[in-house]
Amino acid sequence: xxxxxxxxxxxxxxxxxxxxxxxxxxxxxxxxxxxxxxxxxxxxxxxxxxxxxxxxxxxxxxxxxxxxxxxxxxxxxxxxxxxxxxxxxxxxxxxxxxxxxxxxxxxxxxxxxxxxxxxxxxxxxxxxxxxxxxxxxxxxxxxxxxxxxxxxxxxxxxxxxxxxxxxxxxxxxxxxxxxxxxxxxxxxxxxxxxxxxxxxxxxxxxxxxxxxxxxxxxxxxxxxxxxxxxxxxxxxxxxxxxxxxxxxxxxxxxxxxxxxxxxxxxxxxxxxxxxxxxxxxxxxxxxxxxxxxxxxxxxxxxxxxxxxxxxxxxxxxxxxxxxxxxxxxxxxxxxxxxxxxxxxxxxxxxxxxxxxxxxxxxxxxxxxxxxxxxxxxxxxxxxxxxxxxxxxxxxxxxxxxxxxxxxxxxxxxxxxxxxxxxxxxxxxxxxxxxxxxxxxxxxxxxxxxxxxxxxxxxxxxxxxxxxxxxxxxxxxxxxxxxxxxxxxxxxxxxxxxxxxxxxxxxxxxxxxxxxxxxxxxxxxxxxxxxxxxxxxxxxxxxxxxx
Amino acid sequence: xxxxxxxxxxxxxxxxxxxxxxxxxxxxxxxxxxxxxxxxxxxxxxxxxxxxxxxxxxxxxxxxxxxxxxxxxxxxxxxxxxxxxxxxxxxxxxxxxxxxxxxxxxxxxxxxxxxxxxxxxxxxxxxxxxxxxxxxxxxxxxxxxxxxxxxxxxxxxxxxxxxxxxxxxxxxxxxxxxxxxxxxxxxxxxxxxxxxxxxxxxxxxxxxxxxxxxxxxxxxxxxxxxxxxxxxxxxxxxxxxxxxxxxxxxxxxxxxxxxxxxxxxxxxxxxxxxxxxxxxxxxxxxxxxxxxxxxxxxxxxxxxxxxxxxxxx
Numbered sequence: 134x135x136x137x138x139x140x141x142x143x144x145x146x147x148x149x150x151x152x153x154x155x156x157x158x159x160x161x162x163x164x165x166x167x168x169x170x171x172x173x174x175x176x177x178x179x180x181x182x183x184x185x186x187x188x189x190x191x192x193x194x195x196x197x198x199x200x201x202x203x204x205x206x207x208x209x210x211x212x213x214x215x216x217x218x219x220x221x222x223x224x225x226x227x228x229x230x231x232x233x234x235x236x237x238x239x240x241x242x243x244x245x246x247x248x249x250x251x252x253x254x255x256x257x258x259x260x261x262x263x264x265x266x267x268x269x270x271x272x273x274x275x276x277x278x279x280x281x282x283x284x285x286x287x288x289x290x291x292x293x294x295x296x297x298x299x300x301x302x303x304x305x306x307x308x309x310x311x312x313x314x315x316x317x318x319x320x321x322x323x324x325x326x327x328x329x330x331x332x333x334x335x336x337x338x339x340x341x342x343x344x345x346x347x348x349x350x351x352x353x354x355x356x357x358x359x360x361x362x363x364x365x366x367x368x369x370x371x372x373x374x375x376x377x378x379x380x381x382x383x384x385x386x387x388x389x390x391x392x393x394x395x396x397x398x399x400x401x402x403x404x405x406x407x408x409x410x411x412x413x414x415x416x417x418x419x420x421x422x423x424x425x426x427x428x429x430x431x432x433x434x435x436x437x438x439x440x441x442x443x444x445x446x447x448x449x450x451x452x453x454x455x456x457x458x459x460x461x462x463x464x465x466x467x468x469x470x471x472x473x474x475x476x477x478x479x480x481x482x483x484x485x486x487x488x489x490x491x492x493x494x495x496x497x498x499x500x501x502x503x504x505x506x507x508x509x510x511x512x513x514x515x516x517x518x519x520x521x522x523x524x525x526x527x528x529x530x531x532x533x534x535x536x537x538x539x540x541x542x543x544x545x546x547x548x549x550x551x552x553x554x555x556x557x558x559x560x561x562x563x564x565x566x567x568x569x570x571x572x573x574x575x576x577x578x579x580x581x582x583x584x585x586x587x588x589x590x591x592x593x594x595x596x597x598x599x600x601x602x603x604x605x606x607x608x609x610x611x612x613x614x615x616x617x618x619x620x621x622x623x624x625x626x627x628x629x630x631x632x633x634x635x636x637x638x639x640x641x642x643x644x645x646x647x648x649x650x651x652x653x654x655x656x657x658x659x660x661x662x663x664x665x666x667x668x669x670x671x672x673x674x675x676x677x678x679x
Numbered sequence: 680x681x682x683x684x685x686x687x688x689x690x691x692x693x694x695x696x697x698x699x700x701x702x703x704x705x706x707x708x709x710x711x712x713x714x715x716x717x718x719x720x721x722x723x724x725x726x727x728x729x730x731x732x733x734x735x736x737x738x739x740x741x742x743x744x745x746x747x748x749x750x751x752x753x754x755x756x757x758x759x760x761x762x763x764x765x766x767x768x769x770x771x772x773x774x775x776x777x778x779x780x781x782x783x784x785x786x787x788x789x790x791x792x793x794x795x796x797x798x799x800x801x802x803x804x805x806x807x808x809x810x811x812x813x814x815x816x817x818x819x820x821x822x823x824x825x826x827x828x829x830x831x832x833x834x835x836x837x838x839x840x841x842x843x844x845x846x847x848x849x850x851x852x853x854x855x856x857x858x859x860x861x862x863x864x865x866x867x868x869x870x871x872x873x874x875x876x877x878x879x880x881x882x883x884x885x886x887x888x889x890x891x892x893x894x895x896x897x898x899x900x901x902x903x904x905x906x907x908x909x910x911x912x913x914x915x916x917x918x919x920x921x922x923x924x925x926x927x928x929x930x931x932x933x934x935x936x937x938x939x940x941x942x943x944x945x946x947x948x949x950x951x952x953x954x955x956x957x958x959x960x961x962x963x964x965x966x967x968x969x970x971x972x973x974x975x976x977x978x979x980x981x982x983x984x985x986x987x988x989x990x991x992x
Contacts, residue, residue, distance in 0.1 A: 169844070173937075173946055173949055173950035173953060173954075174946070174950040174954075175762065176716070176717060176761060176762065176954060177717060177761070177762060182717065182718065184718065184719030184720075184721060184722075185719070263723075263725055263726045263729045264729050264730075264733065266726075267717075267718040267719060267721065267722045267726055268721070268722075269723075269726060270723050270725075270726070321763045322763075324762060324763060325762055325763070325764055339772070339942060340764070340769045340772055340773070340942060340947075341769075341773065341942035341943075341946040341947055341950060342845055342846070342940070342942035343845070365844065365845070365940070366940075367844070367940045368937055368949070369937050369938050369940070371828050371831070371938070372831070372843055372844070372937075372938055372939065372940050375831050375832070375835055375836055375843040376843050376844045376940075378836050379835050379836060379839060379842065379843055379844075381842055381843060381844045382844060540710070541711070541953070542953070543710070543711030543712070543715070543716055543953065543954075543955055544709065544710040544711045546711070546715060546720060547710040547711045547712060547715065548710055550715075551710075561720065563721075572721075585723050585724060585725060586723075586724040587723060587724070588720070
């Protein structure tokens with residue numbers, strides 16, 4: 134026993150140190166909201182590059198747009214940095230009248246200054262430059278002019294409907310206004326020390342740990358109720374949950390998973406927000422790879438799948454079935470009834486409701502009486518992998534054997550863009566129907582071979598989709614809709630385009646999956662959280678901790 | 680001893696070179712592009728190509744490799760190709776968190792593992808020995824990240840004593856220790872399990888040596904036999920093995936840092952890997968390799984201290 138004496142002494146010493154040196158954990162008593170994202174770190178806090186949920190979570194505390202999506206509801210636009218705007222009769226010139234007295238946050242030794250039209254023009258010019266922005270293509274062909282200190286004009290090459298134009302001017306991506314002097318002064322440092330005009334001022338970034346912001350006392354919409362917001366980066370789900378339980382965190386990002394939602398709702402003092410718009414999950418069939426060039430094979434896959442089963446796998450509280458390539462609630466989407474009714478009128482089936490016998494017959498007709506085998510890459514990320522596991526299981530019942538090679542997420546994105554997958558599951562939200570249709574269905578966007586390759590995995594516009602031996606395309610419809618100024622007519626063309634896509638079965642819309650965050654029940658957003666484009670709850674001047 | 684240390688440090692140079700080369704090649708072979716990661720899935724091919732040029736990824740692999748080598752020689756890791764921050768700044772901030780975590784784990788393991796192993800060996804095949812062996816086997820079997828989650832559940836949620844978020848303020852000792860205790864305990868318990876088992880077997884081997892029998896026959900007290908003869912000789916293999924296990928522990932710290940959200944090297948490595956941040960990943964791997972070389976060197980030096988024969992050689 135004597136041999137153990139030194140060790141025991143040390144144990145006692147450590148015990149004493151712990152008892153007297155530290156305090157038990159408790160909820161933070163300050164008026165600072167702490168939110169944790171499922172991420173290891175930031176990627177880029179420059180708003181014209183920020184695209185990850187964790188980056189947008191910080192960027193939207195700091196920046197504003199000329200107009201903004203109504204907080205918590207992306208269905209409406211309201212004024213923000215611009216008090217009002219009007220469009221010329223020819224639809225080519227949009228004039229924005231800026232709010233006076235909007236102050237840019239202080240940075241380094243600069244106390245800040247009043248935001249003017251010079252900053253707005255600088256910001257949009259930068260957003261349109263492919264070397265300075267990830268969204269440059271959205272602003273191609275636009276000119277920006279400062280008419281006076283508080284008036285800005287945007288001149289278009291071709292007129293755009295309000296439905297397509299205002300999202301480019303709104304508080305999202307390239308529409309977020311960056312102040313000229315701060316960008317020029319901070320240079321490369323701007324992406325890790327952003328300076329804007331929003332309700333919170335960036336204070337500090339601790340790599341791999343958190344970003345700290347403090348209240349903007351001079352915020353033009355009113356002083357924020359919170360003293361500040363700290364954004365944590367915590368890739369481990371259990372740690373985030375424990376952080377919320379121990380009250381070290383106020384809000385945490387969750388996975389889009391029903392069991393997680395149920396588990397969090399069962400915790401005392403915790404509420405779960407499930408909100409949209411969500412990410413639409415669509416299967417795209419690569420017509421450049423056999424046998425997916427055969428419409429019967431593609432339709433067989435569609436008939437082998439039950440949307441309800443996939444939705445149940447994801448969780449009924451967080452997912453809904455979708456019936457068109459443009460998902461609800463985006464203008465231009467199709468309801469189940471619309472798809473059903475139009476199918477009846479056309480004597481066709483655009484719904485493809487599950488019928489595995491029909492699927493087997495179609496396969497047999499296509500020359501695969503014993504079923505077929507294929508191999509795909511799939512990301513390890515749960516939001517993709519979970520529904521896809523169910524899809525694979527359903528397809529197996531119809532005799533379609535899909536061998537899955539699991540890879541990490543960047544590899545998956547690389548491989549699908551390298552045209553390696555015969556079937557691609559892609560989950561995303563796009564700001565407008567035009568962007569979605571262009572990126573996924575226009576021939577310019579064909580992966581690898583398109584003029585501007587993006588995500589046309591199907592090779593639509595390059596291959597025969599309906600089996601008549603001629604190349605099929607929806608380029609014309611997409612371009613016509615884009616040029617229409619009447620929103621109603623625009624929606625009608627988008628709907629027609631989608632009936633074509635459904636008929637050719639080049640892609641199969643499956644589900645829309647909403648976002649899930651848990652919060653302590655003393656956190657009040659200050660608005661009704663229905664949908665938000667930043668994919669996380671917006672924290673603004675109205676948000677408070679009771 | 681100085682010549683020995685210099686020789687060992689010189690041997691480390693080719694090791695670091697090999698680590699850099701392997702990391703450089705592997706990360707570039709892996710599919711996925713830093714420009715695509717940074718711009719997101721919305722960006723056009725044109726924008727991705729423009730950013731690749733800005734990042735210098737359009738240059739030949741040789742040019743990039745020589746630049747990485749130059750950085751290694753000058754101990755300047757350059758800037759992250761994803762966020763543009765100087766990597767040395769990020770390393771400077773992350774290193775203390777990883778070093779203190781690993782050191783805590785090693786020290787905890789040594790302080791508790793050696794006495795437990797000795798005690799267990801001296802009472803071989805008794806109830807105490809069985810309990811010690813079972814616990815150490817349990818410690819070896821349980822993955823460190825799972826043990827961390829269990830400890831969090833008990834000491835942060837059910838008994839709210841310790842925090843679960845972050846590494847604490849590095850400039851505030853009390854806050855730092857407060858955040859260090861649970862992750863340190865996680866690694867420490869794993870290390871204790873390793874050290875207990877190897878100490879027990881080393882002591883058991885030494886117990887059967889002739890010099891122990893002679894010492895007892897001379898009528899030396901049991902205390903003297905244990906401290907002067909048994910432990911001194913058993914420590915030789917223990918020190919060597921602690922070096923090896925410390926290296927394993929450094930690897931284990933990656934998962935523990937993620938579970939406890941500590942902003943250390945492990946977090947930096949995983950983040951860089953996910954973002955395909957080539958330059959940061961190269962730097963982190965070099966630092967980890969240096970860690971391993973240093974731990975080996977320290978183990979060798981300790982070996983010399985414990986065994987005068989090594990010093991004489």
